[in-house]
Amino acid sequence: MKKLLSLCLVSMIGFSALFGMAGPNPNARNNPDGTITIFAVDKDASVKPKQTVDKFKDVTTINGKAIKKRNPITFDLSAYADHEVYVEFSCDIKVVTKDNSPVDLMWMINELSGGTLPTLCQKKVESGVWTTMKGEMDISLGANKNLYLSGAGIDNAQTTFYLKNIEIKLSGESLSKPTQAAQTWMEADSIKAAYDGLIPHIGIACGWRGELQDFDIQDGLARHVNSITTGNEFKPDFIFNWASHSQMSPDLFVAENGKAIEVPMGMPNFGNMKGIINAVTDMKIQMRGHVLVWHSQTPKWFFREGYNDNGALVDPETMTARQEWYIKSVLEEVANLEKRFNKGKRLVYAWDVVNEAVSDGASKNAWLRTDSDWYRVYGDETFILNAFRFANKYAPADVELVYNDYGTYSPAKRDAICNLVDEIKATPGARIDAVGMQSHVSIDYPTIDNYEKTVQAFLSHGVDVQVTELDIANGQKKYNSGKLKKAYKDYFAMYLRNRKTEGKNGISGVTIWGIQDDGTWLNNQPEHKGNKQYPLLFNKDYTCKPAFYGVLEAAEEYKQQQ
Ligand code: GLA
Numbered sequence: 427m428k429k430l431l432s433l434c435l436v437s438m439i440g441f442s443a444l445f446g447m448a449g450p451n452p453n454a455r456n457n458p459d460g461t462i463t464i465f466a467v468d469k470d471a472s473v474k475p476k477q478t479v480d481k482f483k484d485v486t487t488i489n490g491k492a493i494k495k496r497n498p499i500t501f502d503l504s505a506y507a508d509h510e511v512y513v514e515f516s517c518d519i520k521v522v523t524k525d526n527s528p529v530d531l532m533w534m535i536n537e538l539s540g541g542t543l544p545t546l547c548q549k550k551v552e553s554g555v556w557t558t559m560k561g562e563m564d565i566s567l568g569a570n571k572n573l574y575l576s577g578a579g580i581d582n583a584q585t586t587f588y589l590k591n592i593e594i595k596l597s598g599e600s601l602s603k604p605t606q607a608a609q610t611w612m613e614a615d616s617i618k619a620a621y622d623g624l625i626p627h628i629g630i631a632c633g634w635r636g637e638l639q640d641f642d643i644q645d646g647l648a649r650h651v652n653s654i655t656t657g658n659e660f661k662p663d664f665i666f667n668w669a670s671h672s673q674m675s676p677d678l679f680v681a682e683n684g685k686a687i688e689v690p691m692g693m694p695n696f697g698n699m700k701g702i703i704n705a706v707t708d709m710k711i712q713m714r715g716h717v718l719v720w721h722s723q724t725p726k727w728f729f730r731e732g733y734n735d736n737g738a739l740v741d742p743e744t745m746t747a748r749q750e751w752y753i754k755s756v757l758e759e760v761a762n763l764e765k766r767f768n769k770g771k772r773l774v775y776a777w778d779v780v781n782e783a784v785s786d787g788a789s790k791n792a793w794l795r796t797d798s799d800w801y802r803v804y805g806d807e808t809f810i811l812n813a814f815r816f817a818n819k820y821a822p823a824d825v826e827l828v829y830n831d832y833g834t835y836s837p838a839k840r841d842a843i844c845n846l847v848d849e850i851k852a853t854p855g856a857r858i859d860a861v862g863m864q865s866h867v868s869i870d871y872p873t874i875d876n877y878e879k880t881v882q883a884f885l886s887h888g889v890d891v892q893v894t895e896l897d898i899a900n901g902q903k904k905y906n907s908g909k910l911k912k913a914y915k916d917y918f919a920m921y922l923r924n925r926k927t928e929g930k931n932g933i934s935g936v937t938i939w940g941i942q943d944d945g946t947w948l949n950n951q952p953e954h955k956g957n958k959q960y961p962l963l964f965n966k967d968y969t970c971k972p973a974f975y976g977v978l979e980a981a982e983e984y985k986q987q988q
Pocket of ligand 1: 716781832895
């Protein structure tokens with residue numbers, strides 16, 4: 427390692443002398459979206475482009491004997507000094523050593539300011555064998571930076587290098603001026619058309635006031651999605667319209683457990699449910715119902731004696747009757763509105779029956795969230811099992827019933843949810859069709875691989891997966907549009923790999939949590955204070971971000987592979 431370090435230090439000094447002046451890189455082109463692509467290595471006497479090697483055209487050969495510098499292959503990045511850059515690198519390489527010994531190759535960037543030598547990718551390769559190398563990283567570029575090949579035990583003079591399919595993509599704010607005028611969401615290709623026949627439900631979450639109420643926004647949503655979720659309006663506090671409910675209905679509600687309970691006087695117009703169902707009908711799309719049972723955004727009085735904020739918690743039997751009454755009332759109202767506006771045809775095709783009931787630090791014996799009035803009343807999972815029984819009893823059979831949660835990729839939480847799915851399935855009269863993965867992810871967490879494992883764990887328990895609240899935060903990092911695009915593309919490619927097909931469980935829907943960056947909930951979260959988040963597909967003027975094209979490209983590439 428020491429040897430390697432000094433090798434790189436020497437090479438940096440050498441490069442500064444060679445490439446001391448920043449100028450445009452002749453091997454780079456500016457892309458219409460403001461990103462940069464470097465497509466060829468820095469030229470010197472050792473480099474011969476456009477050779478035919480092993481029947482491949484357009485191979486660059488690097489003759490070791492003619493190399494004058496320390497590192498055999500370099501790409502000059504000095505033109506991009508003082509930028510925070512996200513680098514995506516890939517190439518196919520073949521190295522032929524004189525004695526046929528393998529070599530340990532490393533692609534690095536000589537960024538020494540932080541005392542580190544960032545390695546984009548590293549691989550031990552056999553002599554004479556073509557190998558693909560790929561890597562990506564965020565880096566803050568100083569002057570005189572190069573991306574270069576290095577490695578342990580390479581004797582340049584005794585080695586020939588061959589490179590093909592070189593692609594280095596740099597993205598970052600103000601790297602170059604985008605030449606393409608941004609398309610608005612009404613001009614761009616439709617996401618739902620791209621995913622037609624692949625993923626049944628493609629959705630975006632929105633609000634009623636300021637969004638769904640606006641006819642232009644209805645048009646944009648209807649162009650791109652076939653499903654919406656209202657962020658708040660189908661939650662208990664909105665359905666109850668924040669009323670205090672001191673007034674009781676003259677009729678008692680008789681629950682299936684025989685208990686007759688007093689119930690609050692109606693649910694004042696069910697909030698904005700009527701307007702929403704009417705709008706969704708006009709848009710000729712569908713929606714997810716979110717959410718029936720949740721510890722949050724449910725009035726305190728609902729759990730307390732006399733429907734009074736200050737009352738004691740009611741007993742489980744009373745709470746079960748109240749839960750049945752609530753679920754029945756909401757589902758019946760939806761059915762009424764579907765009848766009234768849509769000739770009885772289905773508009774709300776899925777319900778998040780229970781949201782976030784499993785603890786983040788789940789263990790085998792303590793896996794339920796305890797900071798919840800639902801939990802406080804029961805002390806166990808009875809309220810979850812009952813919720814799936816009541817939803818099954820009062821919802822039409824084709825409405826999908828979903829358990830929804832966040833952070834599902836932590837192994838303990840994932841396992842607890844898998845057990846819960848089994849338990850719901852084993853409960854007489856209950857039904858569960860899917861696990862909802864909220865998916866408030868960030869660029870760095872979780873890995874796609876870990877997320878995919880979680881998807882497959884849920885599928886193996888005989889349910890579908892619905893991605894219910896996807897947004898991709900830049901988190902602690904500064905926003906980088908190219909990086910977000912790649913993340914969206916990778917997520918959607920993974921969703922397509924695991925999509926629902928005839929007779930097989932899979933991902934049956936993907937909903938993105940919000941339309942445009944200015945409306946994201948993330949910027950109201952204390953952990954993001956001072957670091958603005960840009961997690962969605964559209965800018966605040968409803969122009970398409972690179973991330974939008976990432977979603978489209980994932981579908982195009984998937985179709986090409988089929
Ligand atoms: C959770 C809930 C959503 C919403 C988000 C924050 O994920 O399920 O309904 O409240 O938090 O916007």
